[in-house]
Amino acid sequence: MIITKTPLRISFTGGGTDLPAYYEQGYGAVVSAAINKYVYITMNKRFDDTIRISYSKTEIVDSLKEIQHDIAKACMQMAGVEKGVEITSISDIPAGTGLGSSSSFTVGLLNALYSYCGERLSAHELADKACQIEIDILGHPIGKQDQFAAAYGGVNYFAFERNGIVNREKIDITEEDKRLMDNKLMMFYTGIKRSADGILAEQSAEISKKMDVLNYMREQANDMKHLLMESGFDNRFAEMLDAGWQKKKSITSSISNDAIDNYYNKALEAGASGGKLLGAGGGGFILLYCDEQYQNAVREAVGLIELNFRIARYGSRVVYFV
Structure with a gap:
């Protein structure tokens, strides 16, 4: 049996510049961090040649071509695993909440499948293959930041080059930061x-009209990298989150709505210094920077379920192999 553990991510600045429609005109850049919320993949040899896959539903099929889960099917095809396995996925957080769960699933499943075949891929190889599956093979209108954040872990600066190559620069924050x-x-x-997918497809279609906004967001990622590496984590981080969020909302009307704006404004009024909505937009989680003395007031003001989390140092790992 093999078990992989792959982190979800929070993106701080540059989201949207990892879309091909943007970075193919120059380059994109993102600063993000993995968090200690995970997608777990278990994989075991099955007693016969059937395939059993369990996620939000369970499939038991006789052949690879019958699998309905498009990502699982593509991952198995890429790794060359065609029969006789049982795969289960469990996530700490529901899908569709802006934390990159689909890409964490893809990276974690590829890690399990290649380990099953006796191969150990590097973090960069896992992320590259996950991007091939989600973007090139399945045609999802997404960017590349989630796959690389899930594979590497920690706090990182990713640059997305015109030719599709992704360069990673680890941001070594201090223990105090x-x-x-x-x-x-x-x-x-x-x-x-x-x-x-729908929100990102809309953003991609609008990129030519919003180059100034996305250029600003890319430069913010460069500035945040320098802030964290040279000065550390302080209130300027909060100011960048807020400025980036205000810019991002201007790309399309689907990124935010009255309810999200209301929650965010209540948080600021109660003492939060800045923040943003995570992911493509339209829902999911709101990230806030808030000094400790105001946090209870913020909790009371927004009245939403809070997710306690920490920064995760490690990316996708095989945590059990027997």
Whole structure:
């Protein structure tokens, strides 16, 4: 049996510049972090040649071509595993909430499948293959940041080059800055689940009209990298989150709505210094920077379910192999 553990992610700045429609005209850049909420994949040899896959539903099929889960099917085809396996996925957080769960699933499943075949892929190889599956093979209108954040873990700066190559620069935050991040960053669930594909497809279609906004967001990622590496985690981080969120909302009307704006404004009025909606937009989790003395007031003001989390140092790992 094999078990993989793959983190979800929070994106701080540059989201949207990892879409091909943008970075193919120059380059994109994102600063993001993995968090200690995970997608777990278990994989075991089956007693016969059938395939059993369990996620939100269960499939038991005789051949690979019968599998309905498009990502699982594509991952198995890529790894060359065609029969006689049982695969189960469990996630700490529901899909469609802006934390990159689909890409974490893809990276984690590829890690399990290649380990099953006796191969150990690097984080970069896992992320590249996950991008091939989600973007090139399945045609999902998404970017590349989620796959790389899930594969690498930690806090990173990713640059998305015109030719599709992704360069990663690890941001080595100090132990004190990690403690501050863990203590000052808060996350609340809006209660709204959505598919990112439609929102991202709309954003891609609008990119030519919003180049100035996306250029700003890319430069923000460069600035945040320098802030974290040279000065550390402080209130300027909150100001960048807020400025980036205000810019991102201007790309399309589907990114935010009255309910999300209301929650966010209540949080600021109660003492949060800045924040943003995570993911493509339209729902999911709101990320906030808030000093500890105001956090209870913020919790009371927004009245939403809070997700307690920490920054995760490690990306996708095989945690059990026997």
